[in-house]
Each structure stands twice: as structure tokens, then as C-alpha cells.
Amino acid sequence: MKQPVKFILNDKIVETIEHPAKALLDVIRERYFLTGTKEGCREGDCGACTVLVGDLVDDEIQYKSVNSCLTPIAAVDGKHIVTIEGFNLKDKLTSLQFEFVEQGASQCGFCTPGFIVSLTGWLLQNTNFTVDEALTSIDGNICRCTGYASIIRVVENIVAEIQKANLGEDKISNLIELGFLPQYFTEIPKLLKGLTTFGSDQPYIGGTIVSGGTDLLVQRWDTIVDEEVYVKKSNGISENIFIEEASIVIKGETTISDLMKSEIIKEHIPKLSKWFSLFGSEPIRNKATITGNIVNASPIADSTNLLLVLDAELKLKKEKSTRSLPLSEFFISYKKVDLLPGEHVDAIHFEIPEIGTFIGWEKISKRKYLDIASINSSCCIKHANNKINMIRISAGGVAPIPLLLKKTSQFLEGKEITTSITDEVFGMIDSEITPISDARGSAQYKAELLKRLVLAHLKNCFPHFSVEELV
Amino acid sequence: MKNYDIHQHVQGKSIFIDDMRLPAGTLHAEIFTSNIAHGIITSIDTSAALASKGVVDIFSASDIPGENQVGGMIKDESLFAESEVHYVGQPILLVVAESKLEARKALSKIKIEYDKLKPILNPREAFIKGSLIAPPVTFELGNISAVWDECDFIEEGTVESGGQEHLYLETQAAAAIPHEGEKIKVYSSTQAPTATQRVVAGILGIPMNKVEVDVLRLGGGFGGKEDQASPFAAMAALAANKLNKPVKLVLNRQDDIRITGKRHPYSSDFKIGFSHEGKILAYEVKFFQNAGAAADLSMAVLERTLFHCTNSYFIPNVKATGISCKTNVPPNTAFRGFGGPQAMFVIESAIKKISEKLDVPAYMIQQKNLLREGDEFPYGQRAENCNAKKSWNEALSKFKYEERLQSINQFNLENKFLKKGIAVMPICFGISFTSTFMNQASALVHIYTDGSIGISTAAVEMGQGVNTKIRQIAAKIFSVDISIVKIESTNTTRNANSSPTAASSGADLNGKATELACLNIKERLLNSAKEILNADLSEIKIENGSIFVNEEKKLDWEELISKSFLKRVNLSSHAYYATPKIYFDKSKSKGNAFAYHVYGTAVVETTLDCLRGTYKINSVKAVHDFGESFSKTIDLGQAEGAIIQGIGWMTMEEICHDLNGRLLSNALSTYKIPDIHFTPDEFEVHFLEGAKNPMGIFNSKAIGEPPFMYGIGAYFAILDSMKAHNKNLDYDFKAPMTPERVLLTLSKNIKTKIHK
Numbered sequence A: 001m002k003q004p005v006k007f008i009l010n011d012k013i014v015e016t017i018e019h020p021a022k023a024l025l026d027v028i029r030e031r032y033f034l035t036g037t038k039e040g041c042r043e044g045d046c047g048a049c050t051v052l053v054g055d056l057v058d059d060e061i062q063y064k065s066v067n068s069c070l071t072p073i074a075a076v077d078g079k080h081i082v083t084i085e086g087f088n089l090k091d092k093l094t095s096l097q098f099e100f101v102e103q104g105a106s107q108c109g110f111c112t113p114g115f116i117v118s119l120t121g122w123l124l125q126n127t128n129f130t131v132d133e134a135l136t137s138i139d140g141n142i143c144r145c146t147g148y149a150s151i152i153r154v155v156e157n158i159v160a161e162i163q164k165a166n167l168g169e170d171k172i173s174n175l176i177e178l179g180f181l182p183q184y185f186t187e188i189p190k191l192l193k194g195l196t197t198f199g200s201d202q203p204y205i206g207g208t209i210v211s212g213g214t215d216l217l218v219q220r221w222d223t224i225v226d227e228e229v230y231v232k233k234s235n236g237i238s239e240n241i242f243i244e245e246a247s248i249v250i251k252g253e254t255t256i257s258d259l260m261k262s263e264i265i266k267e268h269i270p271k272l273s274k275w276f277s278l279f280g281s282e283p284i285r286n287k288a289t290i291t292g293n294i295v296n297a298s299p300i301a302d303s304t305n306l307l308l309v310l311d312a313e314l315k316l317k318k319e320k321s322t323r324s325l326p327l328s329e330f331f332i333s334y335k336k337v338d339l340l341p342g343e344h345v346d347a348i349h350f351e352i353p354e355i356g357t358f359i360g361w362e363k364i365s366k367r368k369y370l371d372i373a374s375i376n377s378s379c380c381i382k383h384a385n386n387k388i389n390m391i392r393i394s395a396g397g398v399a400p401i402p403l404l405l406k407k408t409s410q411f412l413e414g415k416e417i418t419t420s421i422t423d424e425v426f427g428m429i430d431s432e433i434t435p436i437s438d439a440r441g442s443a444q445y446k447a448e449l450l451k452r453l454v455l456a457h458l459k460n461c462f463p464h465f466s467v468e469e470l471v
Numbered sequence B: 001m002k003n004y005d006i007h008q009h010v011q012g013k014s015i016f017i018d019d020m021r022l023p024a025g026t027l028h029a030e031i032f033t034s035n036i037a038h039g040i041i042t043s044i045d046t047s048a049a050l051a052s053k054g055v056v057d058i059f060s061a062s063d064i065p066g067e068n069q070v071g072g073m074i075k076d077e078s079l080f081a082e083s084e085v086h087y088v089g090q091p092i093l094l095v096v097a098e099s100k101l102e103a104r105k106a107l108s109k110i111k112i113e114y115d116k117l118k119p120i121l122n123p124r125e126a127f128i129k130g131s132l133i134a135p136p137v138t139f140e141l142g143n144i145s146a147v148w149d150e151c152d153f154i155e156e157g158t159v160e161s162g163g164q165e166h167l168y169l170e171t172q173a174a175a176a177i178p179h180e181g182e183k184i185k186v187y188s189s190t191q192a193p194t195a196t197q198r199v200v201a202g203i204l205g206i207p208m209n210k211v212e213v214d215v216l217r218l219g220g221g222f223g224g225k226e227d228q229a230s231p232f233a234a235m236a237a238l239a240a241n242k243l244n245k246p247v248k249l250v251l252n253r254q255d256d257i258r259i260t261g262k263r264h265p266y267s268s269d270f271k272i273g274f275s276h277e278g279k280i281l282a283y284e285v286k287f288f289q290n291a292g293a294a295a296d297l298s299m300a301v302l303e304r305t306l307f308h309c310t311n312s313y314f315i316p317n318v319k320a321t322g323i324s325c326k327t328n329v330p331p332n333t334a335f336r337g338f339g340g341p342q343a344m345f346v347i348e349s350a351i352k353k354i355s356e357k358l359d360v361p362a363y364m365i366q367q368k369n370l371l372r373e374g375d376e377f378p379y380g381q382r383a384e385n386c387n388a389k390k391s392w393n394e395a396l397s398k399f400k401y402e403e404r405l406q407s408i409n410q411f412n413l414e415n416k417f418l419k420k421g422i423a424v425m426p427i428c429f430g431i432s433f434t435s436t437f438m439n440q441a442s443a444l445v446h447i448y449t450d451g452s453i454g455i456s457t458a459a460v461e462m463g464q465g466v467n468t469k470i471r472q473i474a475a476k477i478f479s480v481d482i483s484i485v486k487i488e489s490t491n492t493t494r495n496a497n498s499s500p501t502a503a504s505s506g507a508d509l510n511g512k513a514t515e516l517a518c519l520n521i522k523e524r525l526l527n528s529a530k531e532i533l534n535a536d537l538s539e540i541k542i543e544n545g546s547i548f549v550n551e552e553k554k555l556d557w558e559e560l561i562s563k564s565f566l567k568r569v570n571l572s573s574h575a576y577y578a579t580p581k582i583y584f585d586k587s588k589s590k591g592n593a594f595a596y597h598v599y600g601t602a603v604v605e606t607t608l609d610c611l612r613g614t615y616k617i618n619s620v621k622a623v624h625d626f627g628e629s630f631s632k633t634i635d636l637g638q639a640e641g642a643i644i645q646g647i648g649w650m651t652m653e654e655i656c657h658d659l660n661g662r663l664l665s666n667a668l669s670t671y672k673i674p675d676i677h678f679t680p681d682e683f684e685v686h687f688l689e690g691a692k693n694p695m696g697i698f699n700s701k702a703i704g705e706p707p708f709m710y711g712i713g714a715y716f717a718i719l720d721s722m723k724a725h726n727k728n729l730d731y732d733f734k735a736p737m738t739p740e741r742v743l744l745t746l747s748k749n750i751k752t753k754i755h756k
């Protein structure tokens, strides 16, 4: 099922015919011989393949970094793709490239294009330039040689330079002026506007839905190119998350990045954006959708875990008919979900949390950032006078499905939290979970860790609760 | 000096094997491997795979015209399994197709059956069953049995350290192109072009002069491409030779992790005797090395473990025994530090035990036993220009150790859940291949008639900056601008019989060879200038690209070169260097094995979340002995990279197998290495002053491996944090110290129902 795609690759409009789920990485390297974009893992975990995707949003071009190894080619139809080659100036290095050379921030060089692309993406995206933000933009780039110290020196110097320069309104021109970008970037918005593309968004009629592709292209990059697929395209953030009848509605194609940036979410779950900085990496978050996270049905999915304690519901759509289903009933068994053939997730919604409701989210992994949880747990508590009126605790990675700890929650309801009840709580937790040993930890570890995370929730909700004597 | 290659790296212009524009019609190969750890192949059916779209051919052991053998030190490893398979990931067949995807799809159509045998996964089990790579090796100093009685205390213990995946960002790769007269050219991502050439020739059954191996650069090596790049080059060469077409073989990440060997896991027993004051009198240690299914470089790695069993301490009576155990995992191989880190982790654990017994901080025991000038190593060499105390003192005073200790204690009093820890890690690492014959290198220097310079050496550039250092050496000797010096690819037709670029020695050996070649030509040039300018040799000077007679400029460099050429002066030189004065008698385990030693001291600080079992490395500060560095940016980068890699090995990098010997940590999603957020907030590496090294090029010291071992400090700092939470903590010396290990250890020590 090959399809034509048309996009701007660096400074040229290109057109090719490909299977829609073919990885952008392969097209860039094999069809256009742009070999600066590297394959280091083909699973989104190294960042050597990072490219920028530029898209017109309200007449303004917005760039974000993505892992080209996990980007289905159909998703870049009508967009601007920038590879490392697309930043090169004619007869000198860009200011960022120069700083890498100065600091010796590249050794074997295999990871380097990815870092430069991600960091240039950060320059294009942001308005307040801090070291922390810059580091976040390269949280998906792995380097085995440098130990990162020299790269951090680059970042510090660039941040200082940019802060002094004050990029202001006409950022792209200023970045060109400062030697960070080639001249042609000013032409791109016009070029994009005039670009007639092939695939407009067709309604879904069947086939494998590919949203971000961050699960699918990891799991079956080699066979998905033989399947009938439907590649979803994302749109702007304001339409994706909205409030309807005291509920927050999140459209199916919302990405983790969209969620973190949403003003509505910032207002009602203020800590979410900090928590979800532990979700994948920036390029992964830029593509990973909430729906993909749910439907992939990994027991350890981070956003599912949180949505479970918010008592979220799914709106499922098949052609013209829709049905609603509580998220907690969506998971049947390991990787099996209640989704009919031809049905897709249209939206997710949950009640706006009442003021004073405690919401907690914990994730522990071998490496703090860009890692899948050993286990995760969320918790939602309504309480008054030190007493729990309502509590929902979820636990990921301790059962074949994302789990709500129903018994434990029920037990805690109406209780006052003291250390005297914890042994009973621990027993209750043990009775609800069935962890297995794998690369992310032994069953014993997961069970013990979960108990500690539950303690952490309770401690965070009830600061006087003296957990100290328990551990 | 900055690494010149970076100019291309930052623009995405550097070419790795997968980036090469190979001739049209190049075929692609994929490897079919064993999915059981031990067994006999009873049947293989490739008919469906052969019929699969795009597949050109499938090769097995029976297609090998030469000998089915890739073993270097010991001939015990086949390229393709014949009947018995010894580990999950062992190559059995090579599928060649028109595209990589087609080759890959064919893999799943191959049917294979085995009679399964019980695998051995643990080195101690292998030892009991007599499954060894070679007989045990022992190093001895003094007489331990005579001194146990004199010791006030004796402590014993067991120490385990895990493997480590190299995770060079460029996976193993090779491309082979057939040439006329049965010749074959192989582009390989190898640290050892000559070894690769030898293996390819052996597999094809042709003489070495028909195999040309060319290496432009590596996307990282770390030892993983010293012995283990050759099989992949040989596979590509075999297919190219059989099909008479170019063939490319680039491993995908998961295959690379599954098929190739790693750092050797060790399980060790120690017994240490010491005085009331903490002076170590006797140390007995037995290392059980998990070698995997074939010898590879294991015996050399094991030997270095013995060399470094006392780290930077002087212990008068030592008996160290190393046992290389054969198991059913991929053959383990070289990895930065080469057995040294495993040894140092054991002695540091033993010191921790002493400190607990005597109830004094570990750093006091370390300090009391540091090497001094003239002290004897267990292999008979004496410490010369010893910087152990010097770097220690400088580190402790520069980083205000005592003050830090106090503020940490204060923090720990004030915080219940968060606990800080601190550790000092001194290192001493010997430089030279311990197989003395390998300490040789060559350089070929040409000056072209326009004055530009081209240099070929045996050194392989893999990010460590060796090419830049060699350019610097040439530019300095000729006193010309570095921009006119170019380093060529490493190629077996230009530099033959080379040693691998390994043991941190690449710049030392090849730099010295380059120096000699340049000096040869320079002498000819000076004589030529003397004749051209009719001056006295003593009056002539070449400086900054000009030729002076008595400070008066007479010629440009280019003029000197072109005139010399017309005068028929030889503008090329091939030079050879062999490290002087080193020797090692294997039968006695004694000798001056190393040209010199590298020293240094690091201080590591951590914070532990005692509720969640997670930790943060807050600070790593080191005073390191670089000799007199002539490439500070490069050397600093090497040190920083090595330290983080070392911390990774000690903390999050965990190789997990299931009970059947299947690798669970088989991808970047399950095998985690340090990322940018993991890098400590405070990270400083200082250059030890006044550490001139007459044995190194321009008085410098080798840098690649030694700083890796500072990472061991992270383990002990985390342990210190844990002990701040529970002074009587019951724990095992087991690395890596993953969050899981931390948490289960903490839990084990408490009595709530958290720990069932």
C-alpha cells in the first residue's frame, strides 16, 4: 500500500512513494543519502537519528525534535524536515557546531549530529533560555564517549550567549544573524504554505492505526511495512485538550508534550508536567500519544497509570457509532483490550479534580530519565481532618494489566493514617498483585517498591504520617 | 588541542561504514544465531528462507574454504557453529539478500531443531565442573602463609562484579569488496586491522597479502572491537568471495548486544590480614572470571586482573590466583580497564571490611597503605615516579575532604530519608600491553611535493583523538601548521603486522613511531637545506613553516620541499617503535611489565533516597596524573568519558540473563547507560602538576583506561549513604549497585512487612 508523500527536506521540496509506515530514517538515508542522521538503536533510545519536524501552526512555523527511526514517513507529509545537513553553513561552522569543537564535545562523533539537531531545535522552540531547558532538549541523546561534561559546557556557553543576544520577535532571523541557522530558514514558512500535499486527513475506516509510532515502530518496524495502516496526524494543542461539562477532555491524538504544555492541565494537575519529564525523552514525548499509551496496554504505561486514579473514561468510535467505557474496564488481560475491529479511541475524559484533592504520581526506574518504570503508581485522595474519604491507588508493573489497587483503596477509605495500619495495608497490596521478574526488576523488588511508593503517596498527602519509623 | 575530526562530526559529514556509498549491487547480510545456550543442532531447514524474496544465498560452516576458526590467543572459536552451539547468539548461518529488510525477513523462515544440553552460566559452577579456558594463574609476593599469624585481624569475604555492554554507538560493521586475483578489500569497524586481516585470510584460506583491511574511524570501540570485529568482517568477506559481489554487514543494535561479548563478570574470594593500625600485611585473593564460551582475550584480561590486584597500595605479602571459567554466554572480551577494574573493586571491598572491623573511615585505611616510591608490585616491578600519595594529598586538600565529611555528617543528622555518602578512590594502572611483544607500532610519513604531509600509522581512531595527537606530533617536529598534516585511514597494506589500538597505548606507540619517522625526514631536510642554502647545519632552523639561517628567513616550507625533491631527497619514511626496557616472564609471573604507571585520586559524593531506594551521584572530583598532557581538551574528554562509564558499570548497567542463558537486557530499553541527567552536578577533573613522564611521548601519559576506575568510588559512596541510614547494615559486595540492590538491601535490614 505505497503512497506518495511530499515534504521539504532541508532546503528542497521532495516527493517520493513509500509505504506510509516506513521509517523516516530509512528514507533520509537510503533515498536521499543524507547519512549524517545515524541509526544507533532503532527503538527511540539513543537519539542518533534525531531530526526536526517543522509545522505551520497559526501561520507560524514550529519545530520539534523527533526520532526519525520511529517516525512513519506519512506523518511528515507537508512538513519541513531538517537533518544535520540542513543546518550546515557554506564555509563555516554554525555557532553551535563551533562550540562543540571548542569544548571537544564530540569524540567518536556518532552521537554528535543528534545532539546538534536537538539543541538547535531547542533554540528554535523556546523563548526563555535556561540550561535546564536545554538539557531537557537532549534528554533523548545518548553519548557513550564524552560523559556529557563537555556537552554541558557547550550548553552553558550557548545559553549565556543567547541570553545576552535577546532573540526577541523575529527569532529565526536573529538565529541566522547569530550564525546558528542557514539563511534559507526564512523561506520555509512561505514554501510550506504553498506546498500541496497528497494525504489530507481521511476518516478512519480500518487497518492498523499508527499514531506516534513510538510503540509500533519499535515492536514491528520490519513487518508493519506489509500491513494496511492508517497514519494519524496531529494538529495544534488548543483543539486537543478542552473542558466540557466539568470534565477535561483529551482528544486521542494528544501527545505527551501537548499534555505537559496544556494550560488546562497546568491549572488542574499542576505537577503533571514535572512528573512527565520522566516519560521517555523530549522527542518521544513529542510523538507519543496518550491513546497509544493506553491502547498499547503495557502494564507499566505511565499516563494510563495516572488516568486510572482520575477515573478516566474512554470515548470509543466506530464509523458513526460511539460508546463510553471506564478506562479501568478497558484492559482484559495481558495486552488484550476491549476494542472492536474498526474501532478507535476518539477521546479520554475525566472529571476535573476538586480543589484540595491530592494527586500523586511516582515512577521508579533503573535510570531516572528516559527509562521504562520498574514500577509506577498513582494516587488520588479526597480527605478531610486527616481522614481519607475517597482513595484510588494504581500500580503499574505488578500485574499483566495496568492495575487499580481496589482492595487496598477500599480498606483505606474512611481511615485515619497511622503507622499501626501499615502492615495490614502491605498485606492487602500483596494480595492484589502478581509481579514477575524481568529485566526491570525481580518480583520481590517490585512488591517491596510498590509498598514504599504507597507510603510515599500517603506521606505526601499527610505530612505528619511518620513513615520514617517504617523504613 | 582539539580533535580535528570533530569539524566533520558536527556537520554530519564523517563517514562510518554504514554511510559508505558502496558499488551498486551491494548485497546485505544478516546473521542467524542460536537461540539456546547449549545444545546439539539436529536439523536445519533453510528452504523457505532461500525461496524468500530477495534472498541470494545462505552460508554455513561448510561453505568456508579455509579454516572455520576465529580464535586469536587460543584457537577455540568457530565463525559458524558446526554441530554444537555454546551460547545464545552464536552465529550459525549468514543470510545474504538484496536488501537488509529482505535478509532479515528470511531469518524468521529458517527452521532449526536442537537437542538441548544444560548450560553453565556461573563461573564457580564451571570451576567445580572443571570447565576452564586454561589452567589457573598465580602472582605471588612475599609469603602470605608465613604472616597470617602476625596479623592482628583477618577478614574474609566474597565480591561479585557484573558484566558491561560496550554500547559503542556504532554497532559492529563491515563491508567487503572482491578484487581481481582473489584479492579482497574489507572495510571494517575494527580496533585491530591486522587481526581482522588474519582472520579473514584464515577463513578464506588465502594468504594475508590478498586481504586488505581498511579502517577510517570507529563510532566507539572501548575494547569491544579489539577481538570481536573480525568475525563480522570475515562473514562479509566470505559472502563477497563466494558471490563475487560487494557485501555489507551492519549489525542492528539488538543483534550486536546479543551476539557479542562483554566485560567479564567476576566472582572473587579474598582474605586480608592487617594490624591494629590498619596496615595491610597479607592479601590472598582468588578471581573466578566468567570467560564465556571461548577464550577470546580472557587470559590476557585475567592477567591484568592479577597485575592490578593491589590497586595503588603496597601490600608486602600477596597471593593472587585467577581462574578463567568457561560458561555458556557469548565469549567475554576486552573492555576499558581490561580486568583491572574487577581487581580493584575487590581490594577496595576488602579495605571497606577492614575499616568496619577497626571502626575507622575507609579513607584512613586507604591512606595508610598507599604505594611509595620503590615499593614492589606483586609482579616484581617497582614503583617509579610514583604519584599515588601526591595525587591523594592534592585531592583531599583541594576538595576539602575533611570539611565535606563534616557537612555530610551534619546533613545526615538533619535528614531522615535522604542520606549522603562519600568515598575516595585512588587508582594505579600500568601502561603497556602485558604481552610484551605487542608493544610495537609503525608509522609511514610522506611529504608530498607541495609540502602537504600524509601519515599512516597502525592506530585506529575511535573518538579517543589519536589522529589529532599524531598530527600534533608531526606538526611540532616539522614546525609546520597542523592544517597541512593529514592522517590517512588505518590500512594493512600501509602498516603491516600491527597491534590493536588498545591498552590505552595507541598514542604512545604510534606517536613514538611517528616521531621517529618525522625525525628521519627532518634530518634529511636539514641536510638538504644545508646544501641548498650553503650554510652550516648548526645555523639552520625550521620554524613555523619557514627555513631560517641564523634567524634570517631563507625559504618557505613548500620551497624547501620542492627543491629537496628535485635534489632527489627521500621525502618519505617508515619508522618502527618498540617500547624499550619492558619484559615479563610468564613462567615466574615476574618482570617489568609496564613502561610506567598512571595514578590519581577521585572523591565521589552521593545522596540516597532511603524510602525509594534511588540515588543521585552529586559530585565527582578527581586529581589525575596525565603526565604532561600535550592535548588537554582531548585528555580531559577521555577522563570524563571514562569516569562516567565506570560509574555506569558500578551503578545502573546491569546485564541480566534468564535461567536458560537468554539475555534479558538485550536492547537500549532494558540495558541502561548513563544519560545527561545522570552526570554529577559537580564534575571536575584536575591535572596533577609536575608529573613529567619520560617514557611517554612528549612526557605525556596514556589516558584511555585509567580514569574508568574512579567509577568504583560511586559504589562505595552509595554504600556509605546506606550505612548512614543503617550503621549495622547487613550487605554483600555486589555490583552493580542498582536501585533494586539498594532497596532490597535496605529492606532486608528492617522488620516491617515491606520485606516478606
Ligand SMILES: Cc1cc2nc3c(=O)[nH]c(=O)nc-3n(C[C@H](O)[C@H](O)[C@H](O)COP(=O)(O)OP(=O)(O)OC[C@H]3O[C@@H](n4cnc5c(N)ncnc54)[C@H](O)[C@@H]3O)c2cc1C
Pocket: A043, A044, A045, A208, A209, A210, A211, A212, A213, A214, A215, A216, A217, A218, A252, A253, A278, A279, A280, A281, A284, A287, A288, A289, A290, A291, A292, A293, A294, A295, A296, A300, A301, A302, A303, A343, A344, A345, A346, A370, A371, A372, A373
Ligand atoms: C524510547 C521510548 C521511551 C518510552 N518511554 C515511555 C515512558 O517513559 N512511559 C510510557 O508509558 N511509555 C513510554 N514509551 C512507550 C510509548 O512511547 C508510549 O506507549 C506512547 O504513548 C505510545 O503512543 P504512540 O502514539 O506512539 O503509539 P503507536 O505506536 O502509534 O500505537 C500504539 C498502539 O496504539 C494503537 N493506537 C494508536 N492510536 C490509536 C487510536 N486513536 N485508537 C485506537 N488505537 C490506537 C496502535 O494501533 C498501537 O496498537 C516509550 C517508548 C519509547 C520508544
Ligand code: FES
Pocket: A038, A039, A040, A041, A042, A043, A044, A045, A046, A047, A048, A049, A050, A067, A068, A069, A070
Ligand atoms: S536510532 Fe536510536 S533513537 Fe532512533
Ligand code: FES
Pocket: A105, A106, A107, A108, A109, A110, A111, A112, A142, A143, A144, A145, A146, B169, B219, B220, B463
Ligand atoms: S561522541 Fe561517541 S557516542 Fe558521543
